[in-house]
Amino acid sequence: MKNHTLLILVIMSLLSDVALATGNSMVIIANASVTINHLSLDEIKDIYLLHNRQWSDSSPxxxxxxPSNTQIRSRFEQQVLGIETKKYALHLEKMHYQGTTLPVIQESTQAVIAFVKNVPGAIAYIEGLPNNSQIKVLMELK
Amino acid sequence: MKTNFTSIFHRLLWSYSAIFLLLLSAVFTLLFFKLSTQQVHSNIAQLHQATLSDRTQLESELFHTLTNVKAWATLNSMDDLLSDDIDQRITERLEQVKQQYQLKGHLYALSSKGTLVTADYPIEKTLDLSVWFTQMQTSNSPFIDKYSSPIDGSTIIAFWQPITASFNNQQIIGYLIITYPWQAVTSFLAGNTILRHLMLFNQAGIAVHQDEHLPLINNIAVVNAMQKESWYCNFLSRYLGVEEDLHYEVTIDQKIFFVEILEKNPDTPLTNAWQWVSLIEKQQIYAPIKDIVIDILQLAGVIVCLAFFIIYIISQRLSKPIQTLTEIAADIANTLDLSKRMPNYGHDEIGKLAASFNEMCNTLEKMWQEKKQINTDLQTLNEQLEQKVAERTQHLAWQANHDMLTGLPNRALLEERLTLAIARSHRTPSMLAVLFIDLDGFKAVNDNYGHDMGDYLLVDIAKRLLTCVREHETVARLGGDEFVILLELQKVEELDAPLERLCALVNEPIVTDGKILKVSPSIGITIYPLDPSDGDGLIRHADQAMYQAKQKGRNQSQFFKT
Structure with missing residues (x-):
């Protein structure tokens, strides 16, 4: 009985992801305190490769x-960063050993949204537009 | 064994005993004092150590808790405070930690504004935790002293730690609080309340913990105000080398306690929040001393008995020889028995005395023997002497009555004999003849051959004359060459034969040494009672008759004629 439920959930999550993948676009969101309104892919890449660690107003x-094994991250890595998962992970590790603070991990979309809402200077990616007016949308990938 | 002790014995016994008792009591008193103070000190020190160790233990427990809260405040999942823990990652983590570490209290995560985000158990998020928030804002110590929990009102202490974002450690995104039930502290401190009682007072002087056995003391000011007495006499402590103590005596409810207010220890910063006061009941500390006293007294009793026994034996051993000496000396004085000796007493003074005494007895005994010997000798000598004297006297007596040369009675004896013979003649019908003999030619012999020859001749003649008389008759020598013979007869005619014999004998020559000596008798005879004269008269008459015979031509006899 349990195994069955688990199986169903897995399938449904996959399906949801697929549905989202097909239905929802990758959206880059940021905290309201961020001054910029739009970011290019390259800028996003810089940010996520931790090359650029400051906003234009010098706030971090x-x-x-x-999490690294999630579908949305893979999608992000593929669509936005254009880097292999392994390569990205390796890069992050390298940056970690250099003393750079790694990106914060949040597990669910709602957690990401809540985080970005509360933390000044936060940037994240979600699938689908957030319903929150307190969050800026910097980019939307179709 | 006679039980007659000398006074020396008593003196020795009592003086030794007195010295011993003095020493013993001095030693034991000192020992007792030292021991008891040592004991009390060590007991108190032990309890002090126990208190300190309890404190250290409590400190370590609390420190552990603090360390934990510090560690958990840095958990990565704490970032979720920024997202109000929507994913409940913090909740899960807190629950996990609570389970894993078996926490006595609870964990609470607060936001940077002081609102409750989550806890390690399901809880109302709308609770008012301003009490905590205020404490955390105003205090720089991560420790919150005893108070009532705003959540459930239980008595707790708490540790808190600010939580910073993993990406920005300057930014406080919330607070992590861990509560610790006060009950745990109380039950921990209630461990050893039999001997030692603990009281904790907070910074304000209010009692936060107290043993149930103690009467209630709310404020440390009460303790401070209690009359303190130093529990040990300074005088004694100076002389016995005991340290000045840091304790005070205090009377609570008629029981006396030793009170110690522990100093603030820099090694236990958390527990320094409270003033630690330790009370020890005096009676409990001194109870084992009583056992020690009893033990010591028993031991002392045994030692005293043993010592008395030994002293008795020693004293006796010293005084007995003196006594023996006295007895033996008295004995000797009484019985004069010098064969008694003292027994051997070794080489000490008494022994030498005994040996000297024995030597003296030896010498005396020898002298005594000698004296006895001398006495015996003297006696013997005396006897011999007496004998000799008797002999001599006898001899003298004889000499007085006899002629030395011939051994014949002399004139004196003759007169006696004569008297007797006269008397006898009176009694019996017998007659007495007195013959007076003079030796003719004797002078010529003396002149020709010397006096020695003459003497020899006289002796020989005397012997011959003696052969003529019977036992009761007398031959006497009057001197020179004169002899007198007394004869007893019944008839005159009885004279004839002896007379003849007599003449023949005297006429017989004496041959000696190659010489021939010749004499002849001139005899004068008188017969009593025909001649009724007395002794002298008779001799005179006989002498006259002899003279007549000589005149008639010698070598003849002549009767007396009136």
Missing amino acids: IIVVNR
């Missing part, structure tokens, strides 16, 4: 990632 960029 708080980068938010999803």
Whole structure:
């Protein structure tokens, strides 16, 4: 009985992801305190590769990632960063050993949204537009 | 064994005993004092150590808790405070930690504004925790002293730690609080209340913990105000080398306690929040001393008995020889028995005395023997002497009555004999003849051959004359060459034969040494009672008759004629 439920959930999550993948676009969101309104892909890449760690007003960029084995992250890595998962992970590790603060990990979309809402200078990616007016949308990938 | 002790014995016994008792009591008193103070000190020190160790233990427990809260405040999941823990990652983590570490209290995560975000158990998020928030804002110590929990009103202490974002450690995103039930502290401190009682007072002087056995003391001011007495006499402590103590005596409810207010220890910063006061009941501390006293007294009793026994034996051993000496000396004085000796007493003074005494007895005994010997000798000598004297006297007596040369009675004896013979003649019908003999030619012999020859001749003649008379008759020598013979007869005619014999004998020559000596008798005879004269008269008459015979031509006899 349990195994069955688990199986169903897994399938449904996959399906949801697929549905989202097909239905929802990747959206880059940021905290309301961020002055910029739009970011290019390259700028986002810089940010997520931790090359650029400050906003234009010198406030720190708080980068938010999803856990490394999630579908949305893979999608982000593929669509936005254009880097292999392994390569990205390796890069992050390298940055970690250099003493750079790694991106914060949040597990669910709602957690990401709540985080970005509360933390000044936060940037994250979600699938689908947030319903929150307190969050800026910096980019939307179709 | 006679039980007659000398006074020396008593003196020795009592003086030794007195010295011993003095020493013993001095030693034991000192020992007792030292021991008891040592004991009390060590007991108190032990309890002090116990208190300190309890404190250290409590400190370590609390420190552990603090360390934990500090560690958990840095958990990565704490970032979720910024997202109000929507994913409940913090909740899960807190629950996990609570389970894993078996926490006595609870964990609470607050936001930077002081609102409750989550806890390690399901809880109302709308609770008012301003009491905590205020404390955390105003205090720089991560420790919150005893108070009532705003959540459930239980008595707790708490540790808190600010939580910073993992990406920005300057930014406080919330607070982590861990509560510790006060009950745990109380039950921990209630461990050893039999001997030692603990009281904790907070910074304000209010009692936060107290043993149930103690009467209630709310404020440390009460303790401070209590009359303190130093529990040990300074005089004694100076002389016995005991340290000045840091304790005070205090009377609470008629029981006396030793009170110690522990100093603030820099090694236990958390527990320094309270003033630690330790009370020890005096009676409890001194109870084992009583056992020690009893033990010591028993031991002392045994030692005293043993010592008395030994002293008795020693004293006796010293005084007995003196007594023996006295007895033996008295004995000797009484019985004069010098064969008694003292027994051997070794080489000490008494022994030498005994040996000297024995030597003296030896010498005396020898002298005594000698004296006895001398006495015996003297006696013997005396006897011999007496004998000799008797002999001599006898001899003298004889000499007085006899002629030395011939051994014949002399004139004196003759007169006696004569008297007797006269008397006898009176009694019996017998007659007495008195013959007076003179030797003719004797002078010529003396002149020709010397006096020695003459003497020899006289002796020989005397012997011959003696052969003529019977036992009761007398031959006497009057001197020179004169002899007198007394004869007893019944008839005159009885004279004839002896007379003849007599003449023949005297006429017989004496041969000696190659010489021939010749004499002849001139005899004068008188017969009593025909001649009724007395002794002298008779001799005179006989002498006259002899003279007549000589005149008639010698070598003949002549009767007396009136």
